[in-house]
Amino acid sequence: MHETDGKIHGVFTFIIGKDPTYQKIEQGAWLSNSSYGTIHRVANDGAEKEIMRKTVSYCENKMTHLRIDTHGDNRIMQNLIDPW
Numbered sequence: 001m002h003e004t005d006g007k008i009h010g011v012f013t014f015i016i017g018k019d020p021t022y023q024k025i026e027q028g029a030w031l032s033n034s035s036y037g038t039i040h041r042v043a044n045d046g047a048e049k050e051i052m053r054k055t056v057s058y059c060e061n062k063m064t065h066l067r068i069d070t071h072g073d074n075r076i077m078q079n080l081i082d083p084w
Helices: 051-062 075-081
Strands: 002-004 007-016 037-044 066-068
Touching (some): 007 051, 051 075
Parallel strands (some): 037 066
Antiparallel strands (some): 002 007
16 A cells, blocks of 8 residues: 555555466466565556556565566556566
C-alpha cells in the first residue's frame, strides 16, 4: 500500500514463495528457479506518480528475485515494467 497524509494512493499484492500461477508456463522459461516474490494487481488512484517504481523498490528490499504478473493481454503492466 502506498499512503501519503493518511490517504491510500496505491495498492498491490506481493506473494513471497511459490505461486501456483507460475508452476507451469506455456511459452518460454524462467531465468532462475531460485526463491522469488510475485507482484500482482498493482493499482493507483492517479494522485501520485511512480507507484510502480515504489512498488518494485519495496518488493526488491524483501526479495531480490521478482516475478510480475504479465498476462499477454496486460499491456499496461508490460509497459510499466519495460524499463527494467
